[in-house]
Amino acid sequence: MIDRRIALLQEEGITFKCHSNVGKNVKISDLMRQFDAIVLSGGSTVPRDLPVPGRELKGVHFAMDFLKQNNKRVAGKDFLVNADIESNILSEELLATGKNVVVIGGGDTGSDCVGTSNRHKAASVTQFELLPMPPKDRTDIMPWPTYPMLLKTTTSHEEGAQRHWSIATKQFIGDDQGNLKALKVVDLEWTTPAPGQPAKFTEVAGSERDPLRTGFVGYGICAPQQAGLLEELGVEFDNRGNVKAEEGKYATNVAKVFAAGDMRRGQSLVVWAISEGRECARKVDEYLMGSSMLESKESSILMSFQ
Ligand SMILES: Cc1cc2nc3c(=O)[nH]c(=O)nc-3n(C[C@H](O)[C@H](O)[C@H](O)COP(=O)(O)OP(=O)(O)OC[C@H]3O[C@@H](n4cnc5c(N)ncnc54)[C@H](O)[C@@H]3O)c2cc1C
Structure with a gap:
């Protein structure tokens, strides 16, 4: 077509x-x-970085590097050679096979990372989103015909993923060889100061934890x-x-x-x-x-x- x-x-x-x-x-x-x-x-191709300690660890990747490489692999193209044409040149193969994968970002890009990781046969797939879990139906603040911010469950999610909302990543933790072995995360509490004003978050005291052992992390893009x-x-x-x-x-x-x-x-x-x-x-x-x-x-x- x-x-x-x-x-x-x-x-x-x-x-x-x-x-x-x-x-x-x-x-x-x-x-x-x-x-x-x-x-x-x-288009919008520059990755939004997550400037937290441990960002440089092996196993932390941008979503688009992971997805783009996989598309080329599936299309039977040489996915490691980009010559000078593309700005983002990768020299390693990104595979989620057998890994515990965390996808940071709960949008469409994150959903594609969940699906691709499942197809790679990841050991587990977990998705973190900063915002609270959206409602399943329209509420008073999103009447028809405004665009509804509703919970979206894609076929990728249906293939398997643990989804978490209101959660922020504070640190990537590595082993002696510089490989990612855990993430330090914290729960967030969202409040709206007054109707119509943007919501704000605060970290929930005592909720910090390290939920990942081995890892492969991807996150979204913006500009x-x-x-x-x-x-x-x-x-x-x-x-x-x-x-x-x-x-x-x-x-x-x-x-x-x-x-x-x-x-x-x-x-x-x-x-x-x-x-x-x-x-x-x-x-x-x-x-x-x-x-x-x-x-x-x-x-x-x-x-x-x-
Ligand atoms: C992982 C991912 C999942 C998504 N999922 C969905 C979804 O489920 N549903 C949905 O509606 N939208 C989705 N989107 C968003 C959607 O893909 C974009 O909104 C849409 O493709 C934007 O179209 P565009 O033509 O503006 O840019 P693009 O489709 O990004 O096209 C831009 C093109 O310009 C080329 N280019 C860039 N710079 C140059 C240059 N200097 N010289 C020559 N060529 C250049 C790029 O290579 C690219 O081919 C997703 C996006 C991503 C990244």
């Missing part, structure tokens, strides 16, 4: 250039010279890679480190440069990436042509039939 879709896009006149890491083996200055508009849609392409371009960033471009306009502070998807809104969902791609395409069309007939949320040909 993907091949068919790519062929359709090619027939429409789109040229795909693979193995092109803009800012590394493709110069952004060349693109700025050759093209009339540029859309930044490079686009600023070094290289984005810094060279001189685009501004918002306070979360994403490319600054207003929703509905998609234009950055740099003339003829637009941004959409995770690179603009931060790590999000596929439906948003699709929506932003379409909306941004219209804005680029308007910029180039003065007007646009492309479908968008604000303007649709279907509206003229209503």
Whole structure:
């Protein structure tokens, strides 16, 4: 299905250039010279680190290193060779087989780590989330049609995982050889100072403990890679480190440069990436042509039939 879709896009006149890491083996200055508009849609790829003691221990890994390598393995590709194209080069094989795995982070990325660890036949899989356990149904503070923050149990969880909420990791503990052997964690108590204000947490006194013996740990990601392409371009960033471009306009502070998807809104969902791609395409069309007939949320040909 993907091949068919790519062929359709090619027939429409789109040229795909693979193995092109803009800012590394493709110069952004060349693109700025050759093209009339540029859309930044490079996703959200920089891992959010967990700067606690023991972070450097063997057995502590970023989720995306683990998942990306596994995708390549499953696809029959050489998962250790990345040449110069990719920024994150790994020289070791990451396998959870026979290990007691802790996944730090309770979102979609964490869920994928749970599933992958189970497929690797990990000895056990435990997932820690900082936030409290969400409700199973909508509450008064999330009425329809607002986005509900509900408990999500994926097929990965169904394959097996112990899930814990309101828990923070304070330290990674190693053995004499520098291998991870335990995690020091603490329970959190969440309170909302007043309705509408952000919730705050405090550590529960006396709840510190070391719940892991041998280990393999993965955790999530948050911001686009600023070094290289984005810094060279001189685009501004918002306070979360994403490319600054207003929703509905998609234009950055740099003339003829637009941004959409995770690179603009931060790590999000596929439906948003699709929506932003379409909306941004219209804005680029308007910029180039003065007007646009492309479908968008604000303007649709279907509206003229209503
Ligand atoms: C592990 C994981 C699990 C997820 N699970 C879900 C889920 O279950 N449901 C859901 O809706 N969403 C999920 N998401 C989120 C979803 O994948 C993203 O929101 C979506 O893919 C964003 O689309 P995008 O086009 O903005 O960026 P991406 O899909 O990240 O695409 C960006 C592309 O740009 C390329 N790129 C980056 N920099 C450069 C450069 N300098 N030069 C050339 N190319 C570059 C990257 O290689 C990548 O191919 C998940 C994300 C992750 C990481």
